[in-house]
Amino acid sequence: MNQPDLVPIFQWTAGIVLATIPLMLLDIAVQVLAAFAVYNDAKAGWDKSPAMWGVLVGFFGLIPLIVYLAMRAGRRSRRCPQCSTLVKEAAPSCPACLHVFSPADPADPAVEACRRRVKPLAVTAIVLYAFTFVAAMVLVVCIISSMPSMMGQLQDNFSFSRSFWIR
Numbered sequence: 001m002n003q004p005d006l007v008p009i010f011q012w013t014a015g016i017v018l019a020t021i022p023l024m025l026l027d028i029a030v031q032v033l034a035a036f037a038v039y040n041d042a043k044a045g046w047d048k049s050p051a052m053w054g055v056l057v058g059f060f061g062l063i064p065l066i067v068y069l070a071m072r073a074g075r076r077s078r079r080c081p082q083c084s085t086l087v088k089e090a091a092p093s094c095p096a097c098l099h100v101f102s103p104a105d106p107a108d109p110a111v112e113a114c115r116r117r118v119k120p121l122a123v124t125a126i127v128l129y130a131f132t133f134v135a136a137m138v139l140v141v142c143i144i145s146s147m148p149s150m151m152g153q154l155q156d157n158f159s160f161s162r163s164f165w166i167r
Helices: 007-046 050-060 062-072 109-157
Strands: 077-079 086-088
Touching: 007 050, 007 062, 007 109, 050 062
Parallel strands: none
Antiparallel strands: 077 086
């Protein structure tokens, strides 16, 4: 009785797995970049828990990122130079210590450093998101286009009698 030749099937499967691994690694890199961008943005001004947002975006990806961006719109804040309370950027004075803000108030250097880091991280994450999506679509198209030839090989390899399977 002929044994089916499974080598082409294993080669095809191994090719799919080997093509998928770099995409998964790239996706992990994108998640990390997006998490750092969100962390730095939240730390630069509007949220009291930037680590929470960074972890959420890092683990769960696009949905927390969209929620974060929707919630942060119009909620920029700054720290009071006297008491370090987070205050809305448009507020004329601090509600905690009643310090009146002026344009001459020095900006917090840590906050400014975080604001400078946000844009390059976010742009890199967006470009890598797009590249990952395109690469995944190319991989799917390649898999789908190679299926008919693989199915033909399967039919040729398993064309011996049906009684082999029924036993």
